[in-house]
Amino acid sequence: MKTIEQINEKISSGKAVVLTAEEIIDYVDKKGVEQAAKEVDVVTTATFGPMCSSGCFLNFGHSKPKMRITEAWLDDVSAYAGVAAVDLFLGATQLRANDPANIDYPGEFKFGGGHVMEKLIAGEEVQLFGLSYGTDDYPRRELRTTITIDDLNQAIMVNPRNCYQNYNVAVNASDKPIYTYLGYLKPHLKNCGYSSAGQLSPLLNDPYYRTIGVGTRVWLAGAQGHVYSEGTQHSPSCERGVLGVPSEGAGTLALTGDMKQMDPEFVRGVSLKGYGVSLSVGVGIPIPILDEQMLLQTTIRDRDIMAQVIDYSTDYPERTGKVLGNVSYEELKSGTIDLNGSKVKAGGLSSYGKARKIASILAEEIRNGKFTVTQPIAPLPVEQSMNPMKEV
Amino acid sequence: MAETITRKLMLYFPECETEKPIVYHLVKDYDLIINIFRARVTPEEEGYLVLDVTGTEENIEKGTSFIQSLDIRIDTTQKGVTREEERCAHCGSCVPHCPTNALSIPDRNTMDVEFNTEECIECLSCLKVCPFGAMKSLF
Numbered sequence A: 001m002k003t004i005e006q007i008n009e010k011i012s013s014g015k016a017v018v019l020t021a022e023e024i025i026d027y028v029d030k031k032g033v034e035q036a037a038k039e040v041d042v043v044t045t046a047t048f049g050p051m052c053s054s055g056c057f058l059n060f061g062h063s064k065p066k067m068r069i070t071e072a073w074l075d076d077v078s079a080y081a082g083v084a085a086v087d088l089f090l091g092a093t094q095l096r097a098n099d100p101a102n103i104d105y106p107g108e109f110k111f112g113g114g115h116v117m118e119k120l121i122a123g124e125e126v127q128l129f130g131l132s133y134g135t136d137d138y139p140r141r142e143l144r145t146t147i148t149i150d151d152l153n154q155a156i157m158v159n160p161r162n163c164y165q166n167y168n169v170a171v172n173a174s175d176k177p178i179y180t181y182l183g184y185l186k187p188h189l190k191n192c193g194y195s196s197a198g199q200l201s202p203l204l205n206d207p208y209y210r211t212i213g214v215g216t217r218v219w220l221a222g223a224q225g226h227v228y229s230e231g232t233q234h235s236p237s238c239e240r241g242v243l244g245v246p247s248e249g250a251g252t253l254a255l256t257g258d259m260k261q262m263d264p265e266f267v268r269g270v271s272l273k274g275y276g277v278s279l280s281v282g283v284g285i286p287i288p289i290l291d292e293q294m295l296l297q298t299t300i301r302d303r304d305i306m307a308q309v310i311d312y313s314t315d316y317p318e319r320t321g322k323v324l325g326n327v328s329y330e331e332l333k334s335g336t337i338d339l340n341g342s343k344v345k346a347g348g349l350s351s352y353g354k355a356r357k358i359a360s361i362l363a364e365e366i367r368n369g370k371f372t373v374t375q376p377i378a379p380l381p382v383e384q385s386m387n388p389m390k391e392v
Numbered sequence B: 001m002a003e004t005i006t007r008k009l010m011l012y013f014p015e016c017e018t019e020k021p022i023v024y025h026l027v028k029d030y031d032l033i034i035n036i037f038r039a040r041v042t043p044e045e046e047g048y049l050v051l052d053v054t055g056t057e058e059n060i061e062k063g064t065s066f067i068q069s070l071d072i073r074i075d076t077t078q079k080g081v082t083r084e085e086e087r088c089a090h091c092g093s094c095v096p097h098c099p100t101n102a103l104s105i106p107d108r109n110t111m112d113v114e115f116n117t118e119e120c121i122e123c124l125s126c127l128k129v130c131p132f133g134a135m136k137s138l139f
């Protein structure tokens, strides 16, 4: 048994033993759980994939004369101005004004809120256009200027839903191609799309949220951010398999961090043909190895993590609940899955390579004493389901 | 019979050279097998043609000299379809859609995506599915 304080003491003195969630698998195979649990202090997990539920709060400072912005666009992408005079909220999936969307099906969705966030973090100039009705104390009615992230007082990223514990695999059983957020799906189950870092993914390594909770410090695209709440659609009551790992979406985290500290390599606008724009964000979460049980959780491997295959041409949009089959991440990562006897090509949307890189960067930061682990200030719910929308 | 080889070429036509039956001459006069991947040739505008030529080395040399004598530029650097390395996130979305294995994941442990231009037939499938806008086409 180790406490968070003891682990942090080792981190501060530069003596912590840190492995990634991939490295720990072989390590435990070699040393055994008992010995490894004594030696290892922290296991790092990571993910890099599209997470639509993202955005940022930006504060621009006051113009002269002052303006109470009521409508605003950043590089022609509308930002929500109903926050305060010069505070805006920019959503990652917001399309650029006049984007033809799916009028010219399938739309290309070349640029949107996620891309503006990427530009800001890369230090590029972004145009702000604002309108207002004017008040006695905020008389200005129109404004056009260019800014970079350095000109902002605050640029705070928020991901109301990130780090989906697991996710389903999309196929298309119909006879025409479809475009989804899990990619382009050919008819007759020719290919499938998935999105998870599997054995590296944070919540698959702590399936019952023992160490990850509200207040946990996380590596968010290079910045030190934290979990501010359970994520939206957090629904941990679900089917679970080996080591209690869910085979459905299950848990999610709400994350926040300072965009000024972020690295543009890990915040990227994405264009999903026929679907829309989104944002891919890199997240790393350290798991303190408190005891043997916690270590055991981190040894979960791709072949033991299962995902449900769902038909996105009918069952997904119609919410029928039908599952066509179950596959492991080992199979998905091999490039071909076997679905009820037929071979289906598999392609990911989340980048395993980038997740590996993040897990290593975070491990290095912990070894160097730059990143310590945290005791959550509140746990995440372990039992909770997601309700469908109430419609009349 | 001399050994045959295959070479991938990109032809760049300045305006007005697009009227001659070049492919016909390559086949007829130099005994070359032609496989056209992609063409954009509009009369009175500049044009591009990407193709594989198969034949003896000698005939390929002669054929390419003939093309060059018509003031058509030949590019063998394979820049018709390129990958902007910095933009590629190695997600792998493109891999199942690439018909030739030009985009592939040789090591399933690292899951890094490799792009081998030699095998690219410029079908442009990857451009349509890449979420990060990493794959680019010259024309």
Ligand code: SF4
Residues within 6 Å of the ligand: B081, B097, B098, B099, B100, B101, B102, B103, B119, B120, B121, B122, B123, B124, B125, B126, B127
């Ligand atoms: S253009 Fe076609 S052949 Fe070339 S890399 Fe892209 S998908 Fe593969």
Ligand code: SF4
Residues within 6 Å of the ligand: B083, B087, B088, B089, B090, B091, B092, B093, B094, B095, B113, B129, B130, B131, B132, B133, B134, B135
């Ligand atoms: S889809 Fe684009 S970003 Fe993903 S691996 Fe292929 S080229 Fe790279």
